Amino acid sequence: MGMPQRIAVPATLILKNARVWTVDPRLPQAQAVAIRGNTVAAVGRDEEMEPLIGPGTRVLDLRGQLLLPGFHDAHTHWVWALLREWGGFSLYGVRTVPEAQRIVAAFAREHPDADWLLGSRWDANRFQGGHWPTRADLDAVVPDRPVAIRDLDGHSAWVNSAALRRLGYHRDAPDPPGGRIVRDADGEPTGILLENAHEALPSPPVPPPERFRALLREGAAALNRLGLTSLCNNGLPPGGFEEIVRLAEEGGLTVRLSEWPSLEALEEAQAMRRRVRESEHVRVVGLKAMLDGVFSAHTAWMLEPYADAPGNTGFPLIDPETLFLQALRADAAGFQVILHTIGDRAVREALNLLARVQERNGRRDSRHRLEHIERAHPDDLPRFARMGVIASMMPQHATSHVEDYVRSRLGEARSATAYPWRALLEQGAHLCFGSDWPAIDLVAPNPLEQLYVAVTRATGPDHRGAPWHAEQALSAAEAIRCYTLEGAYAEFTEDRKGSITPGKLADLCVLSQDILEPPPERILEAEVTLTVFDGEVVYRKE
Ligand SMILES: [Zn+2]
Known part of the structure; x- marks a missing residue:
């Protein structure tokens, strides 16, 4: 860029003495950035920003640090993550049944009025070495209310017997389209639901506005x-x-x-x-x-x-x-x-x-x-x-x-x-x-x-x-x-x-x-x- 005009409107914020990596091939690197309102006003060398400094301009010296465009996460389920954290429990990092049982039991105690007890972030692949747990593991701590725990990647869930009953997933129930109710050798649902079989689970509760x-x-x-x-x-x-x-x-x-x-x-x-x-x-x-x-x-x-x-x-x-x-x-x-x-x-x-x-x-x-x-x-x-x-x-x-x-x-x-x-x-x-x-x-x-x-x-x-x-x-x-x-x-x-x-x-x-x-x-x-x-x-x- 050229020198900004002497009569330029002052910037609101100037970030100087930085290593600016712009991700813009027309000017890949620079030293300083001037911002006016919500917009980038100028990109260039420190001295080029001086005419843009007015009485109200905030100037931050970045001491050579790397300045990048803000990151853009192109794929998230961010809002559900916030709601699940707020209205349920997480099994993130939990690897064993006893550990999971302690968390589920504590959540049940703290939420005596919850109809469903909903958990998330269960890592089906690392939990007890990748061996699926069963409904009985959850029945042992919560026999009377439905418990459903979605896995980390949202493609399976681990539920108790009360949840299976509530969903109508009994021995003779067919698999829903695009989903599977995992069954044992006798044809009884084990408590693991794959893909669309857990679509019927309730969503996490929504907090007041x-x-x-x-x-x-x-x-x-x-x-x-x-x-x-x-x-x-x-x-x-x-x-x-x-x-x-x-x-x-x-x-x-x-x-x-x-x-x-x-x-x-x-x-x-x-x-x-x-x-x-x-x-x-x-x-x-x-x-x-x-x-x-x-x-x-x-x-x-x-x-x-x-x-x-x-x-x-x-x-x-x-x-x-x-x-x-x-x-x-x-x-x-x-x-x-x-x-x-x-x-x-x-x-x-x-x-x-x-x-x-x-x-x-x-x-x-x-x-x-x-x-x-x-x-x-x-x-x-x-x-x-x-x-x-x-x-x-x-x-x-x-x-x-x-x-x-x-x-x-x-x-x-x-x-x-x-x-x-x-x-x-x-x-x-x-x-x-x-x-x-x-x-x-x-x-x-x-x-x-x-x-x-x-x-x-x-x-x-x-x-x-x-x-x-x-x-x-x-x-x-x-x-x-x-x-x-x-x-x-x-x-x-x-x-x-x-x-x-x-x-x-x-x-x-x-x-x-x-x-x-x-x-x-x-x-x-x-x-x-x-x-x-x-x-x-x-x-x-x-
Ligand atoms: Zn996704």
């Missing part, structure tokens, strides 16, 4: 402490959308939120989109559906059978023809279509279906998205760029469960081409990153842990294991781009945010370490020291 908004405010502040300023959210309780919009209008929501209504609910989504047409805080651009399940439960839909379950290729959670018709209508109404696809068959069918949608409705800048893409057949990788379909992936999903089940489910040859981030980038695809919070084995949706995995492919829940197919790793700069600008692109806002560019929204974060420089361990050591949202400092580490 005042409390709900407080939860959102506190939740957003927690995201700001992680450097997050934008996220996509999947799923809201009844009335939740209006509360979020009102909170944003009052200036109380310190993240930009893109909500994904269900692909089945087109009319509702249109009303939501109209409600926020003018908003830069809440958006509705994409509609989501699930095509398949997950590797852990053998429910991801595969082209070939699982290596450890001969004859089993998983299954679609919805009839693909029904899904096609829903996608066709949503696309015609100008919505992006967002499809959960984990298995290689699901990825292929989703691309086929979106190609038919393009054929029927004509091609436009639709930016349809596939979520997860944990395994894609190599033949399908070039189709993303060709069709303009975005690959939305979760780095930490790739590596945290490699040794638990990915290798055994897929076998050596297929797992070598799983989670193909670099291959997709090399094929010209748009790739954005998210956490899938809270369906993730981490204590928080921390972008830095995701970036570390993206750059190292380090395995294990604590990222201390050997790298897994490191040829698919990204550079730090590429990974940062996937967590900022590509997230904005995936919701059609790349002209408003995602890079530090004059005229764009001032959403920024500062890291204590220069994570662009090796070794990659700096990424794990780095701390967020400052977060700016909408031009305001919303977090500053003391």
Whole structure:
């Protein structure tokens, strides 16, 4: 940029003496950023900002720290996570039945009036070495009221006998479409429900509006402490959308939120989109559906059978023809279509279906998205760029469960081409990153842990294991781009945010370490020291 004019309107905030990494190829690096109101006014050298300093300008010296665009988490279930935490108990980190029983019993005692006792974040893969517990384990502590505990990735649940009775899941009950009631050798339900079989479970209780908004405010502040300023959210309780919009209008929501209504609910989504047409805080651009399940439960839909379950290729959670018709209508109404696809068959069918949608409705800048893409057949990788379909992936999903089940489910040859981030980038695809919070084995949706995995492919829940197919790793700069600008692109806002560019929204974060420089361990050591949202400092580490 050139020198700002001498008569320029003063900035409200200037961040100087920084290593600015803009994620804007026109000016990749700089030293200082000036902000006016909620907008980036100038990017350049420290001395170039001097004419913008007025009596009311706040100037912060960043002492050489790294200044980045605020992080964008492209895939979360953030609001449900807040509600589950508020209205239920968590089994995060719990590995044994006695430990789980203590937590369930305590929650039951503290909530004598609750009709259902609802838990979440049970790690089915690590709990007692991956052996499923039973309803009897829960009956032993709560015999009289229904208990239901959803697993970490939301694809199975562990329930007691009272819950099975309440759901009508008795010995002779058929499996619901797209779901399985796991049964023992005698045909009795064991207390494990897969996929759509736990759809009938009640949602977590919804707090009164005042409390709900407080939860959102506190939740957003927690995201700001992680450097997050934008996220996509999947799923809201009844009335939740209006509360979020009102909170944003009052200036109380310190993240930009893109909500994904269900692909089945087109009319509702249109009303939501109209409600926020003018908003830069809440958006509705994409509609989501699930095509398949997950590797852990053998429910991801595969082209070939699982290596450890001969004859089993998983299954679609919805009839693909029904899904096609829903996608066709949503696309015609100008919505992006967002499809959960984990298995290689699901990825292929989703691309086929979106190609038919393009054929029927004509091609436009639709930016349809596939979520997860944990395994894609190599033949399908070039189709993303060709069709303009975005690959939305979760780095930490790739590596945290490699040794638990990915290798055994897929076998050596297929797992070598799983989670193909670099291959997709090399094929010209748009790739954005998210956490899938809270369906993730981490204590928080921390972008830095995701970036570390993206750059190292380090395995294990604590990222201390050997790298897994490191040829698919990204550079730090590429990974940062996937967590900022590509997230904005995936919701059609790349002209408003995602890079530090004059005229764009001032959403920024500062890291204590220069994570662009090796070794990659700096990424794990780095701390967020400052977060700016909408031009305001919303977090500053003391
Ligand atoms: Zn998800």
